[in-house]
Amino acid sequence: MANQLALLNEPAIKAQDWIVAQFTTELPKPHGKESGNKQIGEALKTIFPTEKEESWLKRARRILGEIAVGLSDSELETYLTEFEFLLDGWIDEFEKQLFDNRTLREVLREG
Numbered sequence: 001m002a003n004q005l006a007l008l009n010e011p012a013i014k015a016q017d018w019i020v021a022q023f024t025t026e027l028p029k030p031h032g033k034e035s036g037n038k039q040i041g042e043a044l045k046t047i048f049p050t051e052k053e054e055s056w057l058k059r060a061r062r063i064l065g066e067i068a069v070g071l072s073d074s075e076l077e078t079y080l081t082e083f084e085f086l087l088d089g090w091i092d093e094f095e096k097q098l099f100d101n102r103t104l105r106e107v108l109r110e111g
Helices: 002-009 015-024 036-047 051-068 073-098 104-110
Strands: none
8 A cells, every 4th residue: 555655646657557556466365366456467567568577678688788689579578488488497397306306386385
């Protein structure tokens, strides 16, 4: 709630930022189910990208330097997503080697 009030006090607040903030605030989960507000918030984030998501591409361009100059935003996002998928797979395989064919997430759930 404090985050939402802080957003309203900003002079250059965009309506879309305020709407996204309304639905991304963590609410108590009713009876162990995921809140509908969280799902709505995720949908709104895809419609109205926030500065954090835009900076993801800017940061990638800064890190990659000249390699990323000729790539469009959608191409760069595709490459980053594919690379993230590969990294997740490699990390899962490594964790399975360490923890008797279980990932770290599976080990922590049992603990």
